[in-house]
Amino acid sequence: MAKIERGTIKHGIFSHLKQDIPASIVVLFVALPLCLGISLASGAPLFSGLIAGIIGGIVVGSISDSAHGVSGPAAGLAVVVFEALHSMSFEIFLLAVVIGGALQIILGLSRAGIIGYFFPSAAIKGMLSGIGIIIILKQIPHAFGYDKEWMGNDAFVQLGGENTFTLIGKVLLGHITPGAVLIAAISVAILLLWELYLTKKYQNVFKLIQGPIVVVAAAICCQLITKNYFPQFTLGSENLVSVPVAGSLSSFFGLFTFPDFSQLGNKAVYVLAVTIAIVASLETLLCVEATDKLDTHKRVTSTNRELFAQGAGNMLSGMIGGLPITQVIVRSSANMQAGSRTKLSTILHGIFLLICVALLPSVLNLIPLSALACILIMVGYKLSKPSIFVETYRLGWDQFLPFIVTILGIVFVDLLVGLGLGCSVGAVVVLIRNYKNSHFLHIHPGEGEKQLIITMAEDVNFLNKGAIIKELARIPKETDLTIDMSKCYSIDYDVREVVEDFIKSATDRGINVRLKPPLVKTYGKEDIYSEKLDKWILALPVKNKALPV
Template sequence: MFKYLKNDIPASIVVFFVALPLCLGIALASGAPLFSGLIAGIIGGIVVGSLSGSKIGVSGPAAGLAAIVLVAITALGGYENFLVAVVLGGIIQLLFGFLRAGIIGYYFPSSVIKGMLTGIGIIIILKQIPHFFGMDKDPQGDFAFLQVDGENTLTELLKAINALISGNVSIGATTVAIIAMAILILWSNVLSNKGKIFELVQGPLVAVVVGILFYVFTQDTTFAITKDHLVSVPVPEDFSGFLGQFSFPNFAAITRADVWITAFTIALVASLETLLCVEATDKLDPHKNVTPTNRELLAQGTGNILSGLIGGLPITQVIVRSSANIQSGGRTKMSAIIHGFLLLISVIIIPKLLNMIPLSVLAAVLFIVGFKLAKPSTFKKMFSLGWKQWVPFIVTIIGIVFVDLLWGIGLGLVVGIFIVLLKSFQNSHFLHKEGEDVDDGKIKMTLAEEVTFFNKGAILKELDNIPSDSYLEIDLINTRYLDYDIIEILEDFALKAKERNIDIKLISKRGVVENPPSFIEFFELRPKSKMGL
């Protein structure tokens, strides 16, 4: 864990600056106290980071849960009642981990996972453009298409473009954002290769320091940045005020059915989002580490229990912070843990200094993160792989951009399953015919290694097309699994074959049979069963 501190410390600083506005923004978009987002970020970094088996994943409050939290707080009658659901959701996640449900994440097609990464990258870019020009007061953690103020991603973007064209942008926010972007590009493309000092001190840290200095020295000028375009960390007056920011669950509500329904919803959505993020970050990881998914569910469950107990939002592993960690060279879980401690220390010691950071500077940092996730080369590569990869990929992106993360993934998965079914129906490997161009009437049909009810349509169609007065050889030598539905089709065909003067020769490892009177009896099957041959 300590071997790569020279990589992990700089990466943790970048993740800290990415996480800070997202923790606050997600809390605001969720209708929860701002401090609740910071609690979730701190526990996601320190606790989940310590328990997780992921070397590069970073956990914290997730934008995908914001809508659920917003509705649940009102429906359950207050934030303290909602915290009970968060604690119970964590316990349910522990149960998922013990039941080894982590394997679910591996059943999502690669095209959907890549679409998820690209879609999130596009969302980050679109959401940060208004912040870049100081034209959007919405929270930076609001990643859904429909926003908290009734606007949507496109209308906010159009407003920013119109403001840019008319020159009605925030001059100070735009200027410091351009400076920050220049620093980030210079650092990444030029200075990082000039010496170890430029690797240790990351460009985002320099950009943030410049942003704070810019804010301080331009307060009484035309370049002044208003406070609604700065980070807004709660600032307690004293230690008792700091402790007063924590909330605690009202366990009197634990017997309510709606609390348990909310808990199961949180557990399911948080677990799914975590598993998808694990799959995505493992694909992004240049060192190709593999995260133990069941251990991840146990870590997330523990984190959610602790977060709920002290007033924090639900936690998941999150792709924005994880990808920022990977892009910044993070190597071990120490990066996630240190970022959690940085959040904790900063909100205790320097909240006033944090509140001098312009959001437009952080928008520039996130813009770079988004671009690296949604590179044009990714679109070109996926298109070159053919429509079976391209269609689920692009549908996932469209769903994420125009609805939200889970809708996009769900749509991509549905399309992916449809393509699998379609290709299963068409796949000649399940039904290979030979000798059709020979006039001796002999036809050989070879079934694949595994034949299921998905192949019923293709097999039934080919059997119906076999001409009368033919000799059909059905080869099952390599078939290891034959669904009962397929055997029923063969049974029905055997009856029709007698009427159409079609002779059947059945070849399998059990022997060779001419015109079997019953396929079911041959395989010694009971109705509704399935047979491994």
């Protein structure tokens, strides 16, 4: 692994060729098997993932100002694509990708780059973990050699009373291919060896040579060896990658698929387009934030420009038969670890990927699908590894509850329902906090009588109404009550009504109400509390409005 230099970054993307060219080759080795594997996970033509990888490198990389971000087909959208392709043709799906890209361009031009900050982080973590679990479940059949079309969609409940787990059981019991299992075992062993030992003990070498490309190379060698010496373990063509081989330049361009624009009036297309735009934008913005934090030079990526770049990439990808594109943390982090200095490494990796697809498709067609399945299982594991659950649990129930609800919703229903449930639970947590934090009740013992103080928070809104009514109803008779508003700068009309009604009825209960109004603190020409609040307090039927507490 090349060390990332901490010196001054020179202007111009061609100023660091010495660092960027080797980094681009490393990213190519990471991206190539992932493009194929994510196509497999999505149930889409394998060529579509390669198209998305090429466009993500060349087009998105050129428009974006991210120094290290690498875009391509992402695991986070695999579930969305898989389910969509069970309800519509690939050509109609491509139309949704084009429209989704246009929506991302609109988001970028509308300066919606901060949209990711309005989703609870716990729900986002849950979304990624849920996607990881779904990817693992989907790749189990391929790892055991069942590479025919897997019946059913990603919804937990299937037609005929089946569900995700019973279908996996049937596949494992009746469709196991010994050669695929052998390659899967070797692939898992290599990935674990790289992840747990080699990259930690020999970082300079084994972080430069990435595990996924070694798995692919080992799987090809295994297939060639079994074909010559152990034919009983040889995989058939249905168990191998099937990238179209073009005999000429014109036939190569004939491999591309184009969207069906006759379906512009189809409502399902627009629902899918919105889904792609939202999920792709969220995953991209989260990746941008993580990548910027890892950048030793602390450069800040323009999130609005990034959305525009992603939208342009998705429009072009959909136009020629590619999968949806997002910025991907796996490739971006590999790019940084390989020593990239500018976005040239991203662009070059896309160019090299194009060369491989155009000139070396026969080599790609030697790759067993079970090896790609193991790579995707490792990706799914990294998204949903147990340590994420433990860390989130330690943060408290307010983080763990929306996290786990999102995962359960995604696994047992679908992606949108799961994310919606997680965000809803997160919103409820906020409401509960607002309910509790509207006031504080302090009890001060006096000489023969109770003295109570209710201290209002800075911002008291209608969400706090119930809690305040409850506390005021509990005030015992014959009590001196001070309502401390010295920290307030805003009180909703609903809460004002509650306070007014209580003051009017307090005399009948023998409660002596006193009031401490907001302190006048001026910053420049503006007070910290509104003029309306000041007028309302002055109008309250309380004799002493400035009693020290």
